[in-house]
Amino acid sequence: MVKIKRFWRLLAAGLVLLALAGCGQKQVTPKLRPNDPYTDSEFSLGTICKVTVYDSGKKKAVKDGLRTIRHIDSEATLTRSGSVLDKINANAGIRPVRVPKDFWPLLKKAQYFSKNSNGSFDMAIGAVTNLWKIGLPGAGCPNPRKSRQPCRWSTGATCSSTPKRARCT
Numbered sequence: 001m002v003k004i005k006r007f008w009r010l011l012a013a014g015l016v017l018l019a020l021a022g023c024g025q026k027q028v029t030p031k032l033r034p035n036d037p038y039t040d041s042e043f044s045l046g047t048i049c050k051v052t053v054y055d056s057g058k059k060k061a062v063k064d065g066l067r068t069i070r071h072i073d074s075e076a077t078l079t080r081s082g083s084v085l086d087k088i089n090a091n092a093g094i095r096p097v098r099v100p101k102d103f104w105p106l107l108k109k110a111q112y113f114s115k116n117s118n119g120s121f122d123m124a125i126g127a128v129t130n131l132w133k134i135g136l137p138g139a140g141c142p143n144p145r146k147s148r149q150p151c152r153w154s155t156g157a158t159c160s161s162t163p164k165r166a167r168c169t
Contacts, residue, residue, distance in 0.1 A: 037053065038062055044066075044070055078130050084103050
């Protein structure tokens with residue numbers, strides 16, 4: 001009987017010690033990232049643009065990033081008249097167009113990816129996009145009655161379409 005009492009006392013004391021050992025320390029869960037990310041997105045460049053920053057100053061960095069995207073969209077859009085790209089296309093083969101300093105590197109990068117992406121990126125696709133009104137009201141095959149519509153390509157190509165197919169030459 002004494003052995004059973006002693007066993008229960010030792011077991012109770014051990015459980016109390018075990019419970020007290022866990023109470024004194026706060027559990028720290030490891031973070032996977034040093035900072036929580038800040039994310040914002042908006043529709044620009046014909047798609048949803050999402051910017052995420054993990055470092056300090058993240059709200060300002062995201063705001064600046066989205067401002068830069070809007071700036072590029074305003075210069076490089078073909079859907080609004082008056083953009084830098086619109087002026088380049090309007091003067092293609094006629095006269096040179098002075099572009100802002102920050103626009104020239106954008107053109108060079110576009111040309112680089114157009115040449116080196118094995119067809120995944122084509123900087124001249126805007127003419128086809130506009131002809132077919134992709135992403136715009138009235139999207140679809142160009143009107144077959146207008147058999148030879150001029151494309152606004154720097155190559156001076158013209159487009160022809162039939163009910164079965166459209167092609168640029």
